[in-house]
Amino acid sequence: AQTVTQSQPEMSVQEAETVTLSCTYDTSESDYYLFWYKQPPSRQMILVIRQEAYKQQNATENRFSVNFQKAAKSFSLKISDSQLGDAAMYFCAYRRGNTGTASKLTFGTGTRLQVTL
Amino acid sequence: DAMVIQNPRYQVTQFGKPVTLSCSQTLNHNVMYWYQQKSSQAPKLLFHYYDKDFNNEADTPDNFQSRRPNTSFCFLDIRSPGLGDAAMYLCATSRLGTSGVKADTQYFGPGTRLTVL
Numbered sequence: 387a388q389t390v391t392q393s394q395p396e397m398s399v400q401e402a403e404t405v406t407l408s409c410t411y412d413t414s415e416s417d418y419y420l421f422w423y424k425q426p427p428s429r430q431m432i433l434v435i436r437q438e439a440y441k442q443q444n445a446t447e448n449r450f451s452v453n454f455q456k457a458a459k460s461f462s463l464k465i466s467d468s469q470l471g472d473a474a475m476y477f478c479a480y481r482r483g484n485t486g487t488a489s490k491l492t493f494g495t496g497t498r499l500q501v502t503l
Numbered sequence: 504d505a506m507v508i509q510n511p512r513y514q515v516t517q518f519g520k521p522v523t524l525s526c527s528q529t530l531n532h533n534v535m536y537w538y539q540q541k542s543s544q545a546p547k548l549l550f551h552y553y554d555k556d557f558n559n560e561a562d563t564p565d566n567f568q569s570r571r572p573n574t575s576f577c578f579l580d581i582r583s584p585g586l587g588d589a590a591m592y593l594c595a596t597s598r599l600g601t602s603g604v605k606a607d608t609q610y611f612g613p614g615t616r617l618t619v620l
Contacts, residue, residue, distance in 0.1 A: 421608070430507075430613040431546075431593065477545060490536070490560070491609060493545035 388413045390480050392494035399468045400502050406453075407463045407497045409478030417483035420454065420461045421491070426474040434476070437461065439483065465499075473501045506530070507612035509594050515618045516584050524579040524615045526594030535577040536609065537569060538593040546593055552577060553599060581617075589619045 389412045399405035411420070422434040437445045437454050444452050449469075453462045465472055478494040507528045516522040526535065534553050538546035550559045552571040566588070568580040581588055595609040 423611075431611040433608055433610070436608060490548045490551070491546075493547075495545050496543075 388415070388418075388480050388482070388492050390478050390492050390494040392478055392497050394497045395495070396498045396500070398500040398502060399465070399472075401468055401470060403468055404464060404466045405468055405499065407465075407476050407478075407499070409461045409463070409494055411459050411461065411478070411480050413459070413480065413482075415482055419481045419483055420452075421479040421481070422450070422452070422461075422463045423477045423479060423493075424472075424474045425477065425496075426471075431477070435463065468501050470501050470503075473499055475499075507594055507596055507610055509592075509612040509615050511615060512613060513616050513618070515620060516581075517620050518585065519583045522581050522584055522617065524581075524592050524594075524617070526577045526579070526612055527575050528594075528596045528610075528612075529575070530596055530598070530610060531574065532596035532598045532610070533574065534597045534599050535571060536595040536597070537567075537577070537579050538595065540591040540593055540614070542590075549579070584617070584619045586619050589617055591616050 391410045418439045420437045423431045424434045425431040435445050435447045435450050444454050449466045451464045475496045475498050477496045479491040481491050482489045510525045536551040537549045539549055540546040548560050549563045549567055550569055566582050570578045591614045593614045594612040597609045
């Protein structure tokens, strides 16, 4: 079974600074997808960034980028120029790929990010 | 805007009194998921529908049922809520293509917070 581990329950960053959230996973699959989802307080979960395992290039979305280390099974999220609106719970998630049926997301336990002035 | 809508946002029920949570989507996605998220925990998949095909997770209690009368709507029925069922319930959708196209990203609704008295 696949597992996703987020070892940082809480992180804090100053506005305009950079922060990195860690995620490791365990799988025997070779084809899979990794995601970072953001869940602000009392608001819905939204996709921040996704990475296909077969792509070596790290995904980037504006101020958000990942460091995908497939051999180490590591998938960290870097947030540059942090903003107050980045404060949220961040979930790392894994999904099997190459399946003809809908497959579930396996989530980590989340990292709560605080952004301070 | 295309979206995933959940009603109500907050639901209070009494111990043992059946309750139904609603999810609708305008994305025309063929897969709909129900997740349970307890306080400060990761979302846990209860079941999903791929079109009309119902897929239950092995550890989902029988107390939880679901209905999908059409593409747009999906309901979560809790037949006899217990105190342990108090949680946020998240609905998500994704599009699964034909001819082996891989399942797409999941889009989440805002959730329904269920309180059991």
